[in-house]
Amino acid sequence: MTHIIALATQSDSAIEALLDAAFGPDRFKRTAYAIRRGMEPLRHLSFAALDTDGTLSGLLQSWPVALRDHSGKECPLVMVGPVAVLPALQQSGIGKLLMQRLMAEARQQQSDPLMMIGDPEYYGRFFGFSAAETGGWKAPGPVEPHRLLAQSVDGSPLPPTGTLGPRTGLSRVA
Ligand SMILES: CC(C)(COP(=O)(O)OP(=O)(O)OC[C@H]1O[C@@H](n2cnc3c(N)ncnc32)[C@H](O)[C@@H]1OP(=O)(O)O)[C@@H](O)C(=O)NCCC(=O)NCCS
Numbered sequence: 684m685t686h687i688i689a690l691a692t693q694s695d696s697a698i699e700a701l702l703d704a705a706f707g708p709d710r711f712k713r714t715a716y717a718i719r720r721g722m723e724p725l726r727h728l729s730f731a732a733l734d735t736d737g738t739l740s741g742l743l744q745s746w747p748v749a750l751r752d753h754s755g756k757e758c759p760l761v762m763v764g765p766v767a768v769l770p771a772l773q774q775s776g777i778g779k780l781l782m783q784r785l786m787a788e789a790r791q792q793q794s795d796p797l798m799m800i801g802d803p804e805y806y807g808r809f810f811g812f813s814a815a816e817t818g819g820w821k822a823p824g825p826v827e828p829h830r831l832l833a834q835s836v837d838g839s840p841l842p843p844t845g846t847l848g849p850r851t852g853l854s855r856v857a
Contacts, residue, residue, distance in 0.1 A: 713800075744765060798833040811834050816840070
């Protein structure tokens with residue numbers, strides 16, 4: 684039995700160990716890290732999956748980021764990920780539990796639009812993410828266009844163009 688609780692209950696060392704196990708030591712070079720550089724995770728949209736014995740088996744972090752247009756105006760976004768499950772426990776439903784909780788909380792909190800870099804075969808198929816509206820988005824590093832995914836929580840259109848980066852301006856807190 685897996686329980687989903689707030690990630691803030693877990694130690695930094697347990698979180699880092701799980702991220703190392705799922706992504707390897709080179710993970711800091713990923714473009715996702717550059718997009719949210721200097722930001723703290725959004726506590727109310729970050730979750731831990733615990734086994735019955737309390738072992739951390741999976742986690743999901745969310746971050747305050749923004750899409751900045753040519754005039755410098757920021758559209759606040761929530762970057763979802765990393766989503767990480769212990770390799771030995773992958774494909775057993777833990778990722779889905781974490782994502783279902785994230786989606787439910789984002790809707791309840793009426794959060795800013797969600798974006799992520801991930802596999803559309805997973806995040807599109809099960810959770811409604813799509814690259815259909817991100818073709819005009821740029822990132823501070825390499826991204827395969829079909830893996831730059833987004834969706835708004837309330838169904839409103841996403842901004843068509845801009846560059847992703849940390850959120851710096853005043854904005855709605857997710
Ligand atoms: C990707 C990840 C979070 C998925 O979580 P999980 O608990 O292993 O997967 P689930 O059990 O929730 O889902 C299983 C289903 O998703 C599919 N699936 C899982 N990962 C997939 C992927 N990367 N691409 C496509 N489909 C995937 C499986 O085929 C399975 O499909 P089925 O239900 O038709 O049999 C997890 O495998 C993981 O931590 N991977 C390494 C880190 C990573 O790549 N994270 C994502 C980037 S942020």
